Amino acid sequence: MKNLRKTVVITSVVLVLAAMASITLVGVLLTSDIDQDSIELSNGENWFDDWYTVTRIDNQTFAIGEPRYWQKNYNYLIVGQSRALLFDTGPGVRDITKVTRSLTQLPVTVMSSHPHYDHIGNNFRFDRVAWVRVPSILSELTDDGFQPTFTRGFTLRTIPPFKISEWLQPEQEIDLGQRRLQIFHVPGHEEGSFALLDADRQQLFTGDFIYPGWLVAFSPTSDLHEYLRSVLYLISHTSGSETIYGAHAVAAHPSPVLPHSALEDLEELLEALNSGTAIPRQRFPMRVFTVNADMDLHLFPFQGP
């Protein structure tokens, strides 16, 4: 009996140590950066330094890329006449302010598409941080500022908290001086997710709501019903000729840009998922659904709509 207890204790300790070692190994693998020489940049994209890239979308709109980061993040500097807005600040591996300072002399306000760790990593470096007042965001405010619980994610880095200096309303317009952006609240990938529309320039900035590669619908606050509602809402509030600028790219699709028709493809899959008729292309370890040639949507094996 004594020996049995001893064996159980030793086995448990070994299992716990093995689990901790594999979690650490996955963390180390996922935080190791991609070799710069192995990266092919997309058209018009240029290295700013050995980490960041800049793509000049037009004279007042820039994509600031981090293609060496395993999630290939893209952040957008949207410049008006009186101020600029930086939509997402990446995972915070490097200081992004030297890039923004090189592109505009105007004051820069940060707004993140949603509070996941890889979109808020440099927020603490900015005095002007705007956020949209929705319940899921308000619940994560602390005395030190804003520190969302989902900051660690698939990384070992800790994201510093940051103060919010400007509160916006869902559906509000942001005036950057001779340039206006419409905010859309688009829960689905995450409850507190926002897209921005520049109707004059036909630019739709979507964060993690839609981008080329694998869409995440399995985060703790993902919701497939909300995802469908939001995609219908975006389709009904856009003209159909916008270009979509997402927050990530993948090696097979190194540009984070999609045509507006990608929204209809996503709508079609979400309709099928919500009505139980979608068939996964793969079932384990994740359920993978094809959206179109540029995109998949990922769910946990037993996750329902």
Ligand SMILES: [Zn+2]
């Ligand atoms: Zn996200």
